[in-house]
Structures are given as structure tokens and as C-alpha cells.
Amino acid sequence: MASSIKNLSDFSHITVANANPFKFGIVVAQWNAEITGALLNGAISGLERHGAQEENIKIIEVPGSFELITGADILLRDDSFDAIICLGCVIQGETRHFDFICDAVANGISNVALKYNKPVIFGVLTTDNQQQALDRAGGKHGNKGEEAAITAIQMAHISAQY
Ligand code: DLZ
Numbered sequence: 001m002a003s004s005i006k007n008l009s010d011f012s013h014i015t016v017a018n019a020n021p022f023k024f025g026i027v028v029a030q031w032n033a034e035i036t037g038a039l040l041n042g043a044i045s046g047l048e049r050h051g052a053q054e055e056n057i058k059i060i061e062v063p064g065s066f067e068l069i070t071g072a073d074i075l076l077r078d079d080s081f082d083a084i085i086c087l088g089c090v091i092q093g094e095t096r097h098f099d100f101i102c103d104a105v106a107n108g109i110s111n112v113a114l115k116y117n118k119p120v121i122f123g124v125l126t127t128d129n130q131q132q133a134l135d136r137a138g139g140k141h142g143n144k145g146e147e148a149a150i151t152a153i154q155m156a157h158i159s160a161q162y
């Protein structure tokens with residue numbers, strides 16, 4: 001019997017929504033600025049390539065990835081944002097700092113999303129070394145900032161439908 005349910009492993013039917021109606025906030029960490037700057041460029045070009053207007057993209061810088069949580073919270077006090085993109089890069093060091101920051105940022109971003117009932121996208125690289133980060137900030141593994149922007153557009157679109 002033929003099923004009307006799509007093959008769930010086939011996402012070829014998915015297209016990225018038009019970003020034109022939406023307002024986006026980007027919170028970017030200054031730590032590892034070479035990497036986060038490249039993520040930011042990827043995010044902006046991803047949004048604009050899908051129709052977002054420059055005046056509908058608000059960017060704020062925060063000191064480190066830990067502060068992405070507060071940055072997202074500050075932006076979402078303004079109800080006009082449709083989605084927030086958090087961009088950071090945490091590189092493994094010699095201490096357990098890495099684990100604490102990564103856990104806190106992932107949990108904190110989820111909590112802010114639930115608090116405001118708005119999409120808050122986790123565009124934070126968590127890598128063993130700088131080369132892995134470069135590879136994901138416009139290098140051989142693409143630009144995760146751009147991927148975060150596409151996720152933001154899709155989630156803003158879904159959110160607007162319900
Ligand atoms: C302190 C610190 C360290 C050691 N490493 C990073 C990092 O790799 N990436 C990053 O975004 N931030 C780092 N920080 C800064 C923290 O995120 C935060 O800014 C400080 O702990 C102050 O709250």
C-alpha cells in the first residue's frame with residue numbers, strides 16, 4: 001500500500017523560505033574574533049541572499065560566548081525580532097573551562113528561546129583547535145554562520161505559521 005507520508009530521509013522537497021518579512025538579531029562574540037568575524041560574514045550573506053533587508057538585521061557584539069545568552073535576552077526584550085542568531089567559537093584549552101562554557105551556552109540559549117518563545121539559533125563552534133574552527137568558518141567544511149542563518153530563516157518561517 002502506497003503511503004502518503006513522505007520518505008523522511010528525503011529532504012529534497014525543502015526550500016529555504018523568503019527572509020524578506022522577518023527581522024533578525026545577530027549576537028556575536030569577540031573572543032576568537034578572526035573566526036567569529038568570518039561566521040558573522042557568512043550569516044549576513046546567508047540572510048541577505050534569501051531576501052532579508054539590511055535594516056532588518058541588527059548586530060550586537062558581546063565579549064565572549066558565555067555572554068551570548070545575555071545578548072540574546074537583551075535583544076528579545078524587543079518583541080519585533082523574529083529570530084536571533086548567536087555566533088561564537090570556543091576552542092578547547094588545557095582546563096575544564098571549555099566544558100563549562102559550552103554547556104552553559106547551549107543550555108542558556110535554549111532557555112532564552114523558551115522564555116521568549118522565539119527561535120534562538122546556536123551558531124557556536126566548539127572545537128579542539130583553531131584549524132577545526134577555520135575549517136568551519138569559510139573553510140573546507142563551509143561556513144556554520146551561514147548555516148545558522150538558514151536555520152534562523154526556516155525557524156522564523158515555521159514560527160510565523162503557528
Ligand atoms: C575565558 C574564555 C576562554 C578561556 N575561552 C573562550 C573561548 O574559547 N571562546 C569564547 O567565546 N570565550 C572564551 N572565554 C570568555 C568567556 O566566554 C566569557 O566571556 C568570560 O568567562 C566572562 O564571562
